[in-house]
Amino acid sequence: MNEKQIQMLMQNLDNDLLAKELDDLTSDLEVDLDSITQKAFNKLNQERLKKKRKRFYPLVAACLITVIGISNAYAAEISDFVRSFFNQRAIYSTVIDGSAYYLESPLQLDKEVKLENVIFTKDKLDMNLTFSLIEDKLPEILVATANGKIYKPGGYGYDNDRLLLSFWNEVEHNYMFSPTEELKLIIGEKSYSIHLTEGVPVVGSGEINPAEKTNIDWVKVGYKKIDQGVQILTSFTDNDLKLVAIGEPDQNTVTRIFKNENGITSSGTSSMTKPLLGYGKDKNVYTYNQAKDAVGRPVTQFETQDPADTEIELKIPSLLVGYEKDFGNIDVAIPELNEEKRIDREIDLKLQKITLQSIKRTSATTAELKFALNTGDKAEVAVREVSLYSKDVQSGDSVWQGDVCTMGISFDGKLKNAQLNLSWPRFEVKGNWTLKIK
Amino acid sequence: MNFSESELISEIKKRNLKAYEFLIKEYTKPVYYLTYNILNIGNSKEDIEECVADVFLEVWQKINEFDSERGNFKTWILILTKYKALTYKRKLKTNQVENIDDYQLEQPDTIEKQIIDREIQRKLLETINSFNKTDKELFIRRYFYNEKICDIMQSLGLSRSALDNRLLRGRKIIKEVLSYE
Numbered sequence: 001m002n003e004k005q006i007q008m009l010m011q012n013l014d015n016d017l018l019a020k021e022l023d024d025l026t027s028d029l030e031v032d033l034d035s036i037t038q039k040a041f042n043k044l045n046q047e048r049l050k051k052k053r054k055r056f057y058p059l060v061a062a063c064l065i066t067v068i069g070i071s072n073a074y075a076a077e078i079s080d081f082v083r084s085f086f087n088q089r090a091i092y093s094t095v096i097d098g099s100a101y102y103l104e105s106p107l108q109l110d111k112e113v114k115l116e117n118v119i120f121t122k123d124k125l126d127m128n129l130t131f132s133l134i135e136d137k138l139p140e141i142l143v144a145t146a147n148g149k150i151y152k153p154g155g156y157g158y159d160n161d162r163l164l165l166s167f168w169n170e171v172e173h174n175y176m177f178s179p180t181e182e183l184k185l186i187i188g189e190k191s192y193s194i195h196l197t198e199g200v201p202v203v204g205s206g207e208i209n210p211a212e213k214t215n216i217d218w219v220k221v222g223y224k225k226i227d228q229g230v231q232i233l234t235s236f237t238d239n240d241l242k243l244v245a246i247g248e249p250d251q252n253t254v255t256r257i258f259k260n261e262n263g264i265t266s267s268g269t270s271s272m273t274k275p276l277l278g279y280g281k282d283k284n285v286y287t288y289n290q291a292k293d294a295v296g297r298p299v300t301q302f303e304t305q306d307p308a309d310t311e312i313e314l315k316i317p318s319l320l321v322g323y324e325k326d327f328g329n330i331d332v333a334i335p336e337l338n339e340e341k342r343i344d345r346e347i348d349l350k351l352q353k354i355t356l357q358s359i360k361r362t363s364a365t366t367a368e369l370k371f372a373l374n375t376g377d378k379a380e381v382a383v384r385e386v387s388l389y390s391k392d393v394q395s396g397d398s399v400w401q402g403d404v405c406t407m408g409i410s411f412d413g414k415l416k417n418a419q420l421n422l423s424w425p426r427f428e429v430k431g432n433w434t435l436k437i438k
Numbered sequence: 439m440n441f442s443e444s445e446l447i448s449e450i451k452k453r454n455l456k457a458y459e460f461l462i463k464e465y466t467k468p469v470y471y472l473t474y475n476i477l478n479i480g481n482s483k484e485d486i487e488e489c490v491a492d493v494f495l496e497v498w499q500k501i502n503e504f505d506s507e508r509g510n511f512k513t514w515i516l517i518l519t520k521y522k523a524l525t526y527k528r529k530l531k532t533n534q535v536e537n538i539d540d541y542q543l544e545q546p547d548t549i550e551k552q553i554i555d556r557e558i559q560r561k562l563l564e565t566i567n568s569f570n571k572t573d574k575e576l577f578i579r580r581y582f583y584n585e586k587i588c589d590i591m592q593s594l595g596l597s598r599s600a601l602d603n604r605l606l607r608g609r610k611i612i613k614e615v616l617s618y619e
Contacts, residue, residue, distance in 0.1 A: 010581040011513045039491035
């Protein structure tokens with residue numbers, strides 16, 4: 001028996017038979033499987049950075065809020081109304097719940113690197129830099145805060161020397177932060193000390209005016225006047241509910257696509273909204289657009305060219321809102337070719353309900369799922385989209401329109417069951433609010 | 439969640455993170471052992487773990503280059519391990535130039551995938567287990583890990599002739615037990 005033959009035999013041993021021999025050989029070694037697993041996943045996450053969800057924030061200088069005006073009707077309810085905004089702070093063109101810090105003015109870090117803006121809150125740490133990437137490769141970047149936390153980029157966008165960084169807590173694998181006023185930004189071997197400014201509380205920095213009363217008591221809408229128009233304020237009884245955008249959606253049909261190919265890639269229709277319309281006492285109609293070059297999402301500042309001395313009724317037909325949380329999994333059995341199976345499984349998305357009605361096998365490797373939307377009892381709330389994902393399939397695309405969602409999935413022909421995960425639902429709340437702007 | 443070898447390869451291709459986790463759990467020991475033997479002297483546990491983690495990332499990235507019809511998955515992983523560990527070794531020991539040709543590296547497709555009867559596998563392992571501790575380690579390191587002779591000589595404190603004799607003697611015993619032609 002020669003070396004090659006014995007080598008062939010040894011290298012083709014089944015893993016289970018070989019395990020004991022390897023255990024014997026490595027018995028003197030301290031193999032820390034947990035540590036290796038964590039390192040391997042960290043490396044994988046770094047590798048997948050570009051494919052992760054990216055959040056983009058265009059630029060704007062911080063906008064001063066100067067508010068005038070006198071509280072109007074519903075005086076008895078004003079204190080409750082104002083109290084609902086106690087926790088909110090204005091940062092750039094948005095309003096944030098809880099403590100929040102931002103970079104007051106752009107900061108030249110060195111000859112080539114300029115920090116344009118920073119938003120640091122309990123669920124986001126985003127930065128925008130003027131920065132040249134070499135071969136589109138992100139250098140080692142991290143943020144160290146005064147309270148000893150370390151954050152690393154969890155996603156980034158790069159275009160024309162403009163680098164947008166969205167950090168995450170790599171140790172805990174989440175987007176939960178402890179915002180601080182001071183932080184160190186480390187890029188490669190360079191370290192920069194950054195001082196941030198705390199956002200201005202919306203209560204106490206000017207008059208907040210409520211919208212005309214509506215039947216929806218779980219949403220409060222108000223406004224403050226600013227130089228170029230208004231800052232619209234919203235608060236929800238449900239603390240988990242987040243504002244996504246103000247106004248009627250620009251597109252009524254939403255499509256979402258995901259692929260399990262070289263990581264998870266996904267895309268979908270944006271949540272852009274139409275401009276708001278203001279009706280003047282002079283019978284003119286004025287357009288209120290989201291602030292130009294806004295920083296921070298959702299944009300709550302709206303600018304207009306209306307004459308300052310005209311009383312305007314600003315209409316807000318809808319708000320887009322959502323939950324940034326997981327709503328669990330559904331196990332779906334893949335039917336035989338051309339077979340259709342009824343499922344009729346209701347899914348409670350808190351603000352509204354949907355029902356997975358059926359699945360139909362449309363080819364050896366594809367199937368179609370049908371959902372009925374808005375099966376709950378809140379007539380004023382319509383489901384706009386839900387993130388539907390399955391690790392078991394190759395790709396999925398869903399179309400959300402009116403009261404129906406159709407989802408196509410592509411998979412390996414041998415697949416028998418697929419687990420479908422539902423998360424981050426978004427809703428349109430049709431409140432038809434009116435702001436009387438004086 | 440457990441995967442067979444073919445399921446594991448297929449699921450990694452589909453970017454299933456559970457498969458990545460299983461890959462790490464299943465192959466850490468052989469990968470670690472080989473990395474340890476290549477990097478051991480003067481390198482920390484941290485360096486070895488970083489290198490092992492890099493091997494798994496490389497398996498994930500290069501999975502489509504692996505031809506399961508032709509090659510043996512385990513051998514392929516160990517070959518990636520060798521290359522990665524040698525790269526680490528060169529990086530970590532900047533004063534010492536390592537020649538990659540010094541290492542006997544089999545290309546991924548040179549060890550053919552063979553289905554070997556379980557009974558033959560058991561007999562082979564029983565025979566190797568009947569060897570003394572040194573010979574057993576010698577066989578596994580030489581023929582499973584494909585380690586170069588001079589490295590094994592050094593770590594086991596054997597001369598070249600002693601090592602060759604032990605290997606020859608062992609192969610003869612295995613040949614008789616398996617009636618191998």
